[in-house]
Amino acid sequence: MNLLFGHPRSVMRGYRMKKMIINGANGYVASNFIVELLQHNYQVVALVRSNKKLSARERMEQVLLEMNDGQQLPFENLMVFDYSLFEENFALQPEQLEAIFSEEADYFHFAASLKFDIKSKEEIFSTNLQGVTNSVNTFKKYSPAASRFFFVSTAYSCGQMNDVFEERFYDDAEIDSFRNYYEQSKRYAENMIRKFRDEEQLNAHILRLSQIVGNNQNGVTKTDYGIFDFSKRIQNIALKYPDSTVRLRINPESTQNLLPIDILVNYLMDAVRAEELPVILNMVAKQSVRNADIMNSLGKLLPIKLIPEFNIQHSEMTLLERIIDAGMAFTGAYIDINLKFDTTKLDGILNAQPSKICAESIHQMLDYFLNEQATKKYKKAMS
Ligand SMILES: NC(=O)c1ccc[n+]([C@@H]2O[C@H](COP(=O)([O-])OP(=O)(O)OC[C@H]3O[C@@H](n4cnc5c(N)ncnc54)[C@H](OP(=O)(O)O)[C@@H]3O)[C@@H](O)[C@H]2O)c1
Numbered sequence: 001m002n003l004l005f006g007h008p009r010s011v012m013r014g015y016r017m018k019k020m021i022i023n024g025a026n027g028y029v030a031s032n033f034i035v036e037l038l039q040h041n042y043q044v045v046a047l048v049r050s051n052k053k054l055s056a057r058e059r060m061e062q063v064l065l066e067m068n069d070g071q072q073l074p075f076e077n078l079m080v081f082d083y084s085l086f087e088e089n090f091a092l093q094p095e096q097l098e099a100i101f102s103e104e105a106d107y108f109h110f111a112a113s114l115k116f117d118i119k120s121k122e123e124i125f126s127t128n129l130q131g132v133t134n135s136v137n138t139f140k141k142y143s144p145a146a147s148r149f150f151f152v153s154t155a156y157s158c159g160q161m162n163d164v165f166e167e168r169f170y171d172d173a174e175i176d177s178f179r180n181y182y183e184q185s186k187r188y189a190e191n192m193i194r195k196f197r198d199e200e201q202l203n204a205h206i207l208r209l210s211q212i213v214g215n216n217q218n219g220v221t222k223t224d225y226g227i228f229d230f231s232k233r234i235q236n237i238a239l240k241y242p243d244s245t246v247r248l249r250i251n252p253e254s255t256q257n258l259l260p261i262d263i264l265v266n267y268l269m270d271a272v273r274a275e276e277l278p279v280i281l282n283m284v285a286k287q288s289v290r291n292a293d294i295m296n297s298l299g300k301l302l303p304i305k306l307i308p309e310f311n312i313q314h315s316e317m318t319l320l321e322r323i324i325d326a327g328m329a330f331t332g333a334y335i336d337i338n339l340k341f342d343t344t345k346l347d348g349i350l351n352a353q354p355s356k357i358c359a360e361s362i363h364q365m366l367d368y369f370l371n372e373q374a375t376k377k378y379k380k381a382m383s
Pocket residue numbers: 023024025026027028029030048049084085086109110111112113114127131152153154155208209210211212213225226
């Protein structure tokens with residue numbers, strides 16, 4: 001147990017908070033983590049791509065304000081750099097690299113392609129493997145000794161396994177051992193980190209996240225990944241064809257491991273505070289949620305009746321059912337699984353028991369998310 005827990009170190013006179021360097025910083029998970037870090041007065045270096053409309057700094061501040069419900073944050077503790085994940089030294093100037101890596105830090109690699117389809121195979125592997133290799137090389141070249149490298153992976157790098165997925169390395173495997181290239185790319189990246197650890201003493205840790213959802217306390221949900229992407233599709237159908245009944249190729253008794261963003265952020269803060277850390281942590285929820293509960297919630301929130309019929313054949317489906325089925329290319333691989341994750345090592349670093357995730361809290365998130373979607377649609381129609 002960290003004795004400073006509950007008393008932000010920043011309030012201790014003269015204590016300087018550790019520097020945090022974060023790439024993929026404007027993404028959903030990283031930006032929620034940065035909100036918490038800034039609120040605890042950490043010095044944060046964010047590596048973000050600019051786009052045609054906004055500078056890297058504008059993108060970063062915009063998303064941080066959104067994640068913090070419009071409330072101001074101490075931006076004076078935030079440095080933002082526009083970088084290129086694939087280029088040597090991230091295409092940064094020597095004085096920028098000096099400013100970024102000026103002192104011992106925790107470096108988090110969040111940047112990733114979350115695509116999964118065959119067409120995106122090249123993008124998936126270049127981002128999730130070459131991008132990570134370049135990140136490690138840049139970190140190794142410039143970071144003072146004792147800095148830590150955190151690779152953000154996925155619990156789904158377990159692939160198609162029935163055993164408990166332990167907090168240890170697993171060997172590379174062919175694509176038929178995984179549900180998609182995203183999972184495989186993350187397994188490969190983990191093993192690349194393992195090689196750097198073994199051969200070059202890289203001070204690296206791997207954090208395996210399950211599906212990240214909204215806030216477990218208040219339901220606020222600002223991601224449209226996974227079950228929310230699925231819900232958005234069902235909402236579109238329900239609005240277009242109200243009061244329809246559709247059968248879905250879903251096993252109602254299978255489960256989803258859904259980890260609320262606030263619980264994940266607590267896990268990450270505990271990892272940052274821990275001086276001794278295991279190499280791999282499965283950052284997953286302790287309880288899984290049944291598909292049947294998610295479908296019940298959608299049925300209550302939307303004018304549609306959803307019937308799980310796992311063995312329904314394509315030829316037996318109505319046109320509407322076929323449209324939904326086609327849109328389930330990604331979620332489809334996750335509708336008949338009951339994954340089991342070991343969390344012994346994670347438990348060893350936690351300062352408090354996480355709150356329970358249950359059908360009611362997921363219902364609250366779906367409610368929030370679908371309302372936000374409906375509001376967006378309404379505003380678009382009115383503009
Ligand atoms: N969300 C989940 O449920 C979940 C579950 C398990 C693991 N994870 C892992 O957690 C991490 C964050 O996920 P997330 O949900 O927060 O994803 P996200 O919101 O899609 O963020 C992805 C981030 O990666 C950046 N990125 C992608 N391609 C890049 C490239 N070529 N060069 C530079 N930056 C690039 C994106 O920048 P742009 O905005 O510029 O594209 C963005 O900042 C990922 O490593 C993911 O695999 C997430």
